[in-house]
Amino acid sequence: MSVNSRIPGFYKLSPPERFKAIVERSGLPEGELASMVTADGKMLAIADRMIENVVGTLSIPLGVAANFTINGRDYLIPMATEEPSVVAAASNMASVARLHGGFWASSDQPIMISQIQVVGAKDPQAARLRLYERRQDLLDLANEQDPLLVKLGGGAKDIEVRIVNVADKTYVVLHLIVDVRDAMGANAVNTMAEALAPLVAQIACGRVRLRILSNKADLRLARVRATYDCQALGGPDVVDGIIDAYAFAAADPYRAATHNKGIMNGITAVVLATGNDTRAVEAGAHSHAAAGGRYTSLSHYEKDDAGNLVGTLELPMAVGLVGGATKTHPVAQAAVKLLGVKGAQELAEIIVAVGLAQNTGALRALAAEGIQKGHMSLHARNIAVAAGADGDEIEKVVARLKDEGHVRLDKAQTVLAELRQSGR
Ligand SMILES: CC(C)(COP(=O)([O-])OP(=O)([O-])OC[C@H]1O[C@@H](n2cnc3c(N)ncnc32)[C@H](O)[C@@H]1OP(=O)([O-])[O-])[C@@H](O)C(=O)NCCC(=O)NCCSC(=O)C[C@@](C)(O)CC(=O)[O-]
Numbered sequence: 001m002s003v004n005s006r007i008p009g010f011y012k013l014s015p016p017e018r019f020k021a022i023v024e025r026s027g028l029p030e031g032e033l034a035s036m037v038t039a040d041g042k043m044l045a046i047a048d049r050m051i052e053n054v055v056g057t058l059s060i061p062l063g064v065a066a067n068f069t070i071n072g073r074d075y076l077i078p079m080a081t082e083e084p085s086v087v088a089a090a091s092n093m094a095s096v097a098r099l100h101g102g103f104w105a106s107s108d109q110p111i112m113i114s115q116i117q118v119v120g121a122k123d124p125q126a127a128r129l130r131l132y133e134r135r136q137d138l139l140d141l142a143n144e145q146d147p148l149l150v151k152l153g154g155g156a157k158d159i160e161v162r163i164v165n166v167a168d169k170t171y172v173v174l175h176l177i178v179d180v181r182d183a184m185g186a187n188a189v190n191t192m193a194e195a196l197a198p199l200v201a202q203i204a205c206g207r208v209r210l211r212i213l214s215n216k217a218d219l220r221l222a223r224v225r226a227t228y229d230c231q232a233l234g235g236p237d238v239v240d241g242i243i244d245a246y247a248f249a250a251a252d253p254y255r256a257a258t259h260n261k262g263i264m265n266g267i268t269a270v271v272l273a274t275g276n277d278t279r280a281v282e283a284g285a286h287s288h289a290a291a292g293g294r295y296t297s298l299s300h301y302e303k304d305d306a307g308n309l310v311g312t313l314e315l316p317m318a319v320g321l322v323g324g325a326t327k328t329h330p331v332a333q334a335a336v337k338l339l340g341v342k343g344a345q346e347l348a349e350i351i352v353a354v355g356l357a358q359n360t361g362a363l364r365a366l367a368a369e370g371i372q373k374g375h376m377s378l379h380a381r382n383i384a385v386a387a388g389a390d391g392d393e394i395e396k397v398v399a400r401l402k403d404e405g406h407v408r409l410d411k412a413q414t415v416l417a418e419l420r421q422s423g424r
């Protein structure tokens, strides 16, 4: 059935009114869409302020990874993800890393880059130098936009001016380099870039087009290392298998994409749980993986003298504690409280530690028993539910699927039918 999606002023309705409108337009029974609107009134009101055209909320499971020690301190780490076995794998590797002191992490100052694109400058090379000559004026104007940030020790710190050539065009691109302290910083630096645009256009004798941050936040790297005990991982062959898996990802972009997806399983889950911008972090990660001109592994693995596995990971980590959904979503606020973090850099360090643990967990499984055993046995619960199992039936179906080694929907449906027929 086709739906007429033109709804003038849809955004002006309340969430219940919008829901009524989409039920009418969809032609579906209300009951089939009712799960969209299960949030309580308070949460619905919060959601309605967070984004546009809200009808309801989507609950994503929130797990807490155990066993993490980072820079000598223990953390309970909230992770929001829909994917089974992610939290288990992170907790598992954190307990192995713990045997050698856990994760050791560090991070750069929270520096973001905002880009101002100038088009039509007749003398781009000279324009570039004129912009450098006015560096202090530009920084002063930027800092007038955010006195609080400056008071906190942040603010615009420097400029860089690049020439970008595309076909027959030349753009003069000014980078405003801003210390955003405990913010993710997008809004803060975008405000500065927009305020600077007229002066930049005047100095460069061109016209400004884009004024927006770069998600290639490569001045804001977070890094982590951990030593995983050889025996606890399963022995020297597993360690060698992990190193082979890493070498494969380092050399082959097809494998690197999956390898890095495994890292992002952990990273995105913590970024989301803390109300941070998952797309910004993901864009930063993948641009970093391709920084050398060829897409490759974000992590590295090697052996120490005793044959233990040493894992390292380094990537941009633009996360904050003061802006975005971190301040407006009650679950994100609770997640930040549970972590007990004092600043954005500490949060960034925790997130990369989870990314490394997640990556090592997946590689260990791949190098040892294969991914399906652990992942699919935890996924079996989803399959049982998808087959229609309810209450006690779920664990019974899961047990049969695992015993018989087939975690598949058709098998789950057959098992469920048999259970119901036999009345067990
Ligand atoms: C799932 C495990 C850990 C089981 O592994 P296991 O050896 O059966 O676990 P165990 O029963 O010996 O328990 C060891 C520890 O794991 C944790 N653990 C164990 N079970 C649970 C559970 N049910 N719930 C929560 N935590 C669990 C827990 O910390 C536990 O310690 P304990 O608490 O007993 O002292 C293992 O099979 C594993 O790590 N598998 C890999 C899972 C994975 O990586 N999933 C990601 C999804 S696949 C993907 O998207 C990415 C990928 C794979 O393509 C990336 C790539 O290719 O690189």
Ligand SMILES: NC(=O)C1=CN([C@@H]2O[C@H](COP(=O)(O)OP(=O)(O)OC[C@H]3O[C@@H](n4cnc5c(N)ncnc54)[C@H](OP(=O)(O)O)[C@@H]3O)[C@@H](O)[C@H]2O)C=CC1
Pocket (backbone or CB within 6 Å): 146, 147, 148, 149, 152, 154, 180, 181, 182, 183, 184, 185, 186, 187, 188, 189, 190, 213, 215, 277, 280, 320, 322, 323, 324, 325
């Ligand atoms: N490409 C991208 O990634 C884009 C992302 N976004 C979105 O931008 C949002 C993040 O922007 P962000 O600038 O972090 O958010 P906010 O603008 O909400 O927060 C930053 C502001 O908070 C104030 N502040 C208070 N205390 C501190 C502190 N300790 N450290 C730093 N600042 C402090 C500052 O001054 P003051 O109070 O004076 O403002 C600062 O400008 C996210 O929701 C993201 O999704 C938006 C556009 C593009």
